[in-house]
Amino acid sequence: DAMVIQNPRYQVTQFGKPVTLSCSQTLNHNVMYWYQQKSSQAPKLLFHYYDKDFNNEADTPDNFQSRRPNTSFCFLDIRSPGLGDAAMYLCATSRLGGASNQPQHFGDGTRLSIL
Amino acid sequence: KQEVTQIPAALSVPEGENLVLNCSFTDSAIYNLQWFRQDPGKGLTSLLLIQSSQREQTSGRLNASLDKSSGRSTLYIAASQPGDSATYLCAVVLGSARQLTFGSGTQLTVLP
Numbered sequence: 001d002a003m004v005i006q007n008p009r010y011q012v013t014q015f016g017k018p019v020t021l022s023c024s025q026t027l028n029h030n031v032m033y034w035y036q037q038k039s040s041q042a043p044k045l046l047f048h049y050y051d052k053d054f055n056n057e058a059d060t061p062d063n064f065q066s067r068r069p070n071t072s073f074c075f076l077d078i079r080s081p082g083l084g085d086a087a088m089y090l091c092a093t094s095r096l097g098g099a100s101n102q103p104q105h106f107g108d109g110t111r112l113s114i115l
Numbered sequence: 116k117q118e119v120t121q122i123p124a125a126l127s128v129p130e131g132e133n134l135v136l137n138c139s140f141t142d143s144a145i146y147n148l149q150w151f152r153q154d155p156g157k158g159l160t161s162l163l164l165i166q167s168s169q170r171e172q173t174s175g176r177l178n179a180s181l182d183k184s185s186g187r188s189t190l191y192i193a194a195s196q197p198g199d200s201a202t203y204l205c206a207v208v209l210g211s212a213r214q215l216t217f218g219s220g221t222q223l224t225v226l227p
Binding site for chain 2: 033
């Protein structure tokens with residue numbers, strides 16, 4: 001059973017047209033992350049939510065924003081996608097606090113194409 | 116700034132061979148290290164997590180080691196199978212929210 005679900009699997013949008021990617025989790029984890037992975041490159045952290053606290057990486061472009069309306073859902077908004085934003089976007093979750101470190105759980109990703 | 120390097124970038128081996136994938140990182144102040152598998156066009160599947168206080172972790176045919184002082188980890192795959200073909204990524208965990216910093220991966224092909 002999928003525990004971190006990303007929709008859609010494939011998204012095509014036009015240059016400059018806002019797009020939203022979604023992620024949901026059934027694990028009740030308190031941290032959710034968004035990573036960007038370009039072809040043949042390492043995934044790169046964009047931002048994360050620790051409960052309701054939003055944390056932006058220093059080099060994440062202003063064009064990228066995120067919302068977490070509740071524990072289960074997190075959204076990635078790209079306000080004006082450029083050709084360089086074409087990538088796989090990966091959502092992950094983890095539970096922090098407690099006795100030991102836990103592995104992050106990833107969804108299957110959304111592959112974003114820009115026309 | 117933490118940097119993670121994986122060598123080789125690609126590896127091709129015949130079925131049945133044992134193999135070792137390498138990962139190095141520049142800052143030894145990590146919480147733990149995680150190895151992932153990524154199939155083409157898919158997300159990441161966690162294989163092994165090694166706590167910073169541990170030296171190794173085993174799961175089936177996989178064994179991961181960690182040497183924090185030298186900034187190195189290895190992933191050993193025993194008796195490789197064609198189904199092991201995938202990209203293997205290592206990631207170090209640091210920061211208050213346990214953020215991951217990834218290497219670029221090793222693309223493994225196991226030939227039948």
